[in-house]
Amino acid sequence: MSQQGYVATPPFSQAPPGMGGFHGPGGPNQQQHHLYGHYGGQPQGFAVPPTGLKAPVSSAPGMPPPSVSNQYAPNVQQNGAHPQRYPAYGHPPQSQFQSMTSQAPPPAQQLTNQMSAMNLGNYAPGPMQSPPPPASPATQHPLQNPPPPAMGPHSPQMSALMTPPQSPPTGPPMAGPPMAGPPMAGPPMAGPPMAGPPMAGHQMAGPPMAGPPMAGPPMAGPPMAGPPMARGPMAGPQMTGAPMAGPPMAGDPMAGMGRPFPGPSPPGAGGFQQPGPAPAGYPQQLGQFGGQMGGPQPGYPGAFPGAAAQMAGPPQKKLDPDSIPSTTQVIEDDQAKRGGQVYTTNLRGQVPPLVTTDFTVQDQGNASPRFMRCTTYSLPCTADLAKQCQVPLAAIIKPFANVPKNETPLCVVNHGETGPIRCNRCKAYMCPYMQFIDGGRRYQCGFCSCVNEVPAFYFQHLDHMGRRVDFYERPELSLGSYEFSATLDYCKNNKPASPPAYIFMMDVSYTNIKSGLVNLLCGELKTLLERLPREGGAESSSVRVGFVTYNKILHFYNVKSALAQPQMMVVSDTAEMFVPLLDGFLVDYQDSRAVIHNLLDQIPDMFADTNESETVFVPVIQAGVEALKAAECSGKLFIFHSSMPTAEAPGKLRNRDDRKLVNTDKEKTLFQPLKGVYEQLSKECVLQGCSVDLFLFPNQFVDLATMADVPSHTGGSVYKYNNFQVETDGQHLLRDLRKDVEKNIGFDAIMRVRTSTGFRATDFFGAVHMNNTTDVEMAAVDCDKAVTVELKHDDALSEEAGALIQCALLYTTLGGQRRLRIHNLSLNCVLQLSELYKSCDTDALANFFAKSAYRAILSQPLKSVREILVNQTAHMLACYRKHCASPSAASQLILPDAMKVFPVYMNSLMKTAPLVGSAELQTDERAHLRLAVMAMGVEDTQLLLYPRLIPLHNMAAGEEEAAPVRCSEERLSEGGAFLLENGQSMFLWLGQAVPPDLVQDLFNLPSLAHLQTPLSVLPELDNPQSQRVRALIGSLLLKRPNSMKLQIVRQKDKPEVLFRQFLVEDKGLHGGASYMDFLCYVHREIRQLLT
């Protein structure tokens, strides 16, 4: 297949590589005010290095100063500016957001040094934060001088995960020549490695650039000290149009830009400078990365790809936003190419369709991509190659993923009393990668090569292919995913497991009573409990239920079926929590239905007159764990909580929100949970298999980072409803609750990822608990939770053998059975990096980067984390350019086909609330998103980072849903209506000039002016337009793991800013570059890396 590199020649590429954007040598404080520099923005972004400042320590002599990427500096003005400068539609977004600050990542040379160590996987306070070693000439060729490996020590021999009975090999001595078996010939393995001819002509998709290559000196120069930029934030207009079009674009003026530090830059070099001095150190406002990009360049023809014209120099025209890689196009193309098809998993290293594509999976020996996706399906053979390209190697595993009805559910295999068959040495479970030899009497493990005896009961003859004749009858020999019944050895204390219990724990303090929440919940539970999840095929649910209410004391309820009335027992000593009753607390719902309904009817009345506003929290969880402990079962707590627990009790919290910490080195503390009792409680919960789902209804700061600590270590979820009101949020909450209660889920889970020789799992990201370095413990794991597993080399991998991953999840089913769920995946191993890039999964990469960055902000300044993201993006793409693309003009931006839209995801990631250091964002909000993402699978991070923006106004009668458009203001139209959703939020945006017909159809109102906002539901109107839109919203709500509250916003209304922050191709409202500017910057970085 022809792997076409994405070739483009953005006009900005002509600009010479001045790394001008890096100014402001000096201490951090000074930097804060200098940083505006943008991503290197060449023309206009040259800050005046304040005189008298010394080069920062982290820079070697002659090196550029360290990065000043503090784009989210405190005095950002964009927020204010934005709404006022509401742009006319149809103009490129850049022109309207002049005041944006942007990032100025580190200068390339430093970057080069950093890159060596800055694999995201290496986030760590230690070595990663130390300054890079002094630059040496070698840094000019970073790609050729990979840094010393960052690999950890070799892993010790893995210990057995679940202490199964070990059957030492006792078989007869090997008859026949040892190991004479053929190489693994099973179907899954049969796929030839994808070893196409290297790179044959694939990279050049466009005509070579006709323009002269950029003649500027290397980009590595220090920041350009241009004349001070006098422009204030509002100076937008200058940025647009004309100045852009001049000679700078043609290349030559820029030639001077790359010179070493701080000479004054030639006036007008970028076409942006304004005459007139600016106060020293005044932040450069310009926001744009590349100057030219900043303004609309009207009519710029065919900017990307190819277009030779622009290189020639004549007036630069507007850069066509359509010319940069489009996520919506990529999604549509994949859907057109692979949508509706059956994806059979019979080939090693096969790249699945995108997560956004609808396809059907047929398991033929490898796990479905619904269960496991990888950042690349072709691992580099050596650690050196891996370091060279910096493409993270990771698998994103969603062990409980929902399987669509038209796909086969997992088979359960029972190997009887001996339990599942496993390799004696590495403990891998029987799977398609075990090679039977010696007439079927023995098998060689595909993971560790150990030769094992086949137990007598499992013996089977081999066919002429060397395959067992029962191959197709045994899921564990022919499928990628299946389950084993586990024996007592896999159960806690060797006792059979019990079905889990669900405990509903309601905060009945004043706030929750007043808001109507308690009443709503009690009403809902009566129907919800009828829908408790069941083990496949079971008539009723085995899940037992229990009820607690609390404020600063706890009330337990005896709801034994024999009782006529429920009984309440109060525990007011919350210091030493205990459960006052055992019998009658956890009951079968069907048996105790009448008593439970009675209780649910009474609760709202019992507390109707409460004045209690204080709550406890930790004792509530403790009570839940104690109850499960007493019942010897696992389970889940559903906690409905209103406020920060301030009552005198363990886990009491105080308001520690301090947004002054934003953009300081202490910002990380805002994300760090308090230790102590919370940490201890997480461990207790995991030990008991007690998962905690927290439904929060805060009216102010509640220290979510700490309160969500237990849920986020126990496979739980956190839902948050600010200023909850039944009328506007009730349905939203109930949708979440229903989904949550009904979810497919496993309890008391422990996961182990085994790999074939040569590499191993080194790090794990998810709502999990790790007691050691290999066992991933999850009190529960549901269908939406994913664990991202980073992989690293131990040794060289072979192209022939490929690489194998086996994920084994031991858990308790809803019916109380102990099971092992196995997912196997085989990958290719390649010596050609081009093969690796061809097999990349951009969505999986985005997932990995999101999780690793979100973890990193617990220990590193956000600024460094963002820098690493940018640098690694540039590095990955530069390596592709260097090793995989055919020679072409440096001015061309060449992206691997499979990673065409990778930059847009990375840029969007940096603009998400946790990473965007802005004091305007609520701390709890940021912490909440951070924790949610840590547990997300690839579908969810994809949608979060690139929301769907669906035009509604053209949905002609009977027409299918319109294709989503790019997330940019430019795609909106005043006469339109758009639906935007990202899995967390949903908006219906109405343009100012939206046709009255549409308003009438959707709202039954004569015009937009009559619309009363906020509105969170569409009225049910009997007309096709209304029906279609509501059906669309309904289907989206059904598909996503969480409910979303519909927010209806009118163009130019104040709440519109909430909507705009999701237009991820535009500049961020709270900081962060537009997609185009980011691409410019990355391109420039790439060129620097290549010089």
Ligand SMILES: [Zn+2]
């Ligand atoms: Zn083995």
